[in-house]
Amino acid sequence: MSSLEARNASVKRGGRTIFGPTSVQIGAGEITALIGPNGSGKSTLLRLFAGLWRPDSGEMLLDGKAIHSFDRKEMARRVAFVPQETQIDFAFTVAEILAMGRYAHRGRFAPQSRADHDAINSAAAYCDITHLIDRAINTLSGGERQRVLIARSLVVEPEFILLDEPTANLDIHHALDVLQLCQSLSHKGKTVIVATHDFNLVTRYVTRLILLQAGLLIAEGPREDVLGPRTIQEVFHVDAEMIPTKTGHPVYVFHQHTPS
Amino acid sequence: MSAVAQTHSLANVSSRSRLRLSIFYGFLLPIVLLSLLAGVAIGSTHISWSTILRVAELKILPQAWTSSVHITKADEVIVWLIRVPRVIVAFFVGAGLAAAGVLLQALFRNPLAEPGLVGAGEGAVLGGVISFVTGWSATSVLSLPLMAMVGALLALFIVYAMSTRGGVTPVATLLLAGVATSALLSAVASLLLSVNIVNWQIAQEIVFWMMGGLDARTWTHVWLCAPFVVLGIAASLIQTRDLDLLQLGEETAASFGVDVESSKRMLTLTAAILTGAAVAVAGLIGFVGLLVPHAVRLILGPSNRTLLPASALTGGAFLVLCDLLARTIHPPTEIRLGIVTALCGGPLFIYLLLRQYRGVANG
Numbered sequence: 001m002s003s004l005e006a007r008n009a010s011v012k013r014g015g016r017t018i019f020g021p022t023s024v025q026i027g028a029g030e031i032t033a034l035i036g037p038n039g040s041g042k043s044t045l046l047r048l049f050a051g052l053w054r055p056d057s058g059e060m061l062l063d064g065k066a067i068h069s070f071d072r073k074e075m076a077r078r079v080a081f082v083p084q085e086t087q088i089d090f091a092f093t094v095a096e097i098l099a100m101g102r103y104a105h106r107g108r109f110a111p112q113s114r115a116d117h118d119a120i121n122s123a124a125a126y127c128d129i130t131h132l133i134d135r136a137i138n139t140l141s142g143g144e145r146q147r148v149l150i151a152r153s154l155v156v157e158p159e160f161i162l163l164d165e166p167t168a169n170l171d172i173h174h175a176l177d178v179l180q181l182c183q184s185l186s187h188k189g190k191t192v193i194v195a196t197h198d199f200n201l202v203t204r205y206v207t208r209l210i211l212l213q214a215g216l217l218i219a220e221g222p223r224e225d226v227l228g229p230r231t232i233q234e235v236f237h238v239d240a241e242m243i244p245t246k247t248g249h250p251v252y253v254f255h256q257h258t259p260s
Numbered sequence: 261m262s263a264v265a266q267t268h269s270l271a272n273v274s275s276r277s278r279l280r281l282s283i284f285y286g287f288l289l290p291i292v293l294l295s296l297l298a299g300v301a302i303g304s305t306h307i308s309w310s311t312i313l314r315v316a317e318l319k320i321l322p323q324a325w326t327s328s329v330h331i332t333k334a335d336e337v338i339v340w341l342i343r344v345p346r347v348i349v350a351f352f353v354g355a356g357l358a359a360a361g362v363l364l365q366a367l368f369r370n371p372l373a374e375p376g377l378v379g380a381g382e383g384a385v386l387g388g389v390i391s392f393v394t395g396w397s398a399t400s401v402l403s404l405p406l407m408a409m410v411g412a413l414l415a416l417f418i419v420y421a422m423s424t425r426g427g428v429t430p431v432a433t434l435l436l437a438g439v440a441t442s443a444l445l446s447a448v449a450s451l452l453l454s455v456n457i458v459n460w461q462i463a464q465e466i467v468f469w470m471m472g473g474l475d476a477r478t479w480t481h482v483w484l485c486a487p488f489v490v491l492g493i494a495a496s497l498i499q500t501r502d503l504d505l506l507q508l509g510e511e512t513a514a515s516f517g518v519d520v521e522s523s524k525r526m527l528t529l530t531a532a533i534l535t536g537a538a539v540a541v542a543g544l545i546g547f548v549g550l551l552v553p554h555a556v557r558l559i560l561g562p563s564n565r566t567l568l569p570a571s572a573l574t575g576g577a578f579l580v581l582c583d584l585l586a587r588t589i590h591p592p593t594e595i596r597l598g599i600v601t602a603l604c605g606g607p608l609f610i611y612l613l614l615r616q617y618r619g620v621a622n623g
Contacts, residue, residue, distance in 0.1 A: 052514055076517030083512055089369070090507055090562040093277075100505055104517035108498060134276070136561075156516070 002028050002159050002191075004049050004079070008058035010215075011044055019044040019215035021058055026193060028159070031186035033202045034195040036212035037236055042195035043084075043164055045212065049193060050081040050162050076104035080153035084164040086145040091136040094148050098124060098133075101155030123154035127181060143174030150181060160191045167201060179205045199227065204249035211235060223249075233257060277561070284560060284570065292573055295580040299347035302584060304591050305338055315339040341478070349477040349485055350583045351576035353542040354552075356489040358575025359496055360534035361549025362568050366503040367527050368434055371557075374549035375535040378438035379415035381546075382445040383532075384539035385470060387411020389449045392466045393456050405484050409536030415441055416528045472543025473597045474583050481541040488537035493572050495530045499523065500564040507562065545598050547605035548575055578604075 003025055010020030019041040026032055026049070034042040047053040048060050051067040060067040067075065080101075088097070101123070102116045124130045127147045132140060137148060146166060153161050163182065167175035179194075183205045186192045196202050199209070209226040211218045213235045219226040232240040232252070239257050242250040301307055314331050319340055357375060364373040364380070375381040391397045391407035422437035449470070456462050496503075502523045505513035514520045538545070552575040553567065560566050582600045589595060 047511075050515055052511055072519055073517040076515065081511075081515035083509065083515075085509070088508055089371075091557075092504070092508075092562050096504070096561070096563050097508075100501075100508070100516065103501060103505060106501075108501070 127151035354579025383415025405540035413532035
């Protein structure tokens with residue numbers, strides 16, 4: 001079983017530790033949300049997992065082996081990263097954007113193979129963007145762009161898909177759409193990690209939460225273990241009220257914290 | 261949607277873009293050919309088409325076949341030693357600047373990036389001035405393009421070092437660094453020039469070169485420029501997939517397996533070779549590296565695999581035609597080539613930009 005793991009990983013910027021030391025492991029097939037307030041280190045941990053950043057101390061491991069000992073392309077084939085910023089200023093077509101997902105699979109001079117073609121087609125179908133395939137990416141709406149970028153990560157045919165704030169720029173309808181898509185990816189056998197500050201939205205789609213504050217892991221596990229009113233108050237500095245809903249997942253309503 | 265329909269849809273797209281590409285080249289290739297011929301045929305002295313053909317026969321075909329060809333010495337000199345090298349230099353300078361523009365725009369993810377804007381142009385000029393001032397250019401003709409490339413490369417590295425923090429190069433900082441570096445390098449070049457004004461001949465030579473232009477280019481200039489431009493374009497062509505991904509952002513590129521740092525170094529080196537080769541034989545000519553890739557991108561889209569060769573060819577033809585205008589519009593005076601490129605390029609650029617914005621707004 002493949003796994004991603006942080007072992008006492010920490011990141012320094014300008015001589016100051018901005019993340020960690022933190023240890024956490026992600027097993028195959030899970031759908032995990034990294035949550036926490038702004039600056040808590042969600043994006044940092046996501047980039048460490050993706051191998052985009054290197055820890056200044058400690059280790060990041062894929063299958064128990066240091067991430068940076070992997071060949072760059074092999075790493076790219078196994079772990080896909082969906083950035084928060086979906087704005088693309090150049091008028092690449094959706095087909096071209098998707099084809100870029102095969103970078104690590106194709107030799108420098110190799111033409112597009114049958115496998116490349118199939119991966120692109122099935123990713124487009126899976127994310128329901130086949131009808132957009134010849135549109136320029138910069139003419140799409142935010143929700144459509146997000147789907148295209150998720151499709152591009154599927155084109156990679158990775159084991160892990162890491163998404164940085166995938167719902168941040170979307171209205172509620174498209175946000176739920178994207179989360180539904182993430183959930184179905186995990187049912188398909190992909191390991192999905194979503195970094196988000198909006199835990200109200202994600203809790204019903206994920207199996208596990210990792211709560212971070214100031215670069216440190218505060219709690220992890222299923223929602224009920226992680227997001228008690230007391231923890232929310234300590235980490236987010238708001239009072240939270242849990243309201244049961246018919247889906248079985250409570251929603252949180254927040255109030256300005258009043259010391260009692 | 262069924263699998264058949266999807267395959268159909270993708271196949272449709274690629275055949276449509278292939279058709280568009282064929283139409284583009286169907287127009288471009290005759291234009292390239294005609295511009296080269298016109299560049300040779302038209303000028304202050306009238307040369308007939310048959311004379312051109314005969315000179316070409318004489319020069320290209322084996323001696324034994326051409327013993328019956330008769331042309332005057334004057335015609336032969338004008339065609340073969342004045343017009344042909346000038347047109348070829350113009351073509352390769354245009355192609356080099358346009359290709360460098362494509363590379364720099366993708367690298368900096370900014371359609372405004374061009375050799376002149378990110379320091380490369382002024383760096384190449386400074387390199388050239390150094391090779392004049394030190395006398396190296398007198399000892400070896402190769403020192404001029406090589407020093408120009410070194411200058412362009414150094415300028416690009418300085419700009420990078422100034423604008424990169426923690427592996428990230430914000431575009432705005434980079435462009436500001438480019439402007440500042442250009443100003444600094446240009447000041448150093450002018451300083452060297454002022455100091456060497458005591459040597460009138462060198463100063464004159466430098467000024468003539470710095471002003472930019474294609475007057476009195478010879479076959480030597482062709483050999484100083486063309487091989488490097490060909491090398492640079494070949495090197496660019498093997499990097500187009502990295503370019504596409506870099507254009508979407510360094511982090512995205514890295515996450516898909518691009519070795520971003522080494523890619524950027526290779527691209528910087530390639531852009532420096534192209535810029536240096538162009539500046540060495542023609543001085544700094546603006547607008548080509550900005551305008552041509554931009555225009556071609558609006559027609560063919562941003563994919564660098566099609567954009568790069570198409571821009572290089574278009575840039576070549578564009579500069580040949582601009583040079584033709586420069587020397588025929590107001591004879592016997594030659595207008596500076598840079599003025600023509602700006603005059604041709606500016607309005608077209610504005611038109612294309614407006615059309616693009618309107619297109620986006622309507623879409």
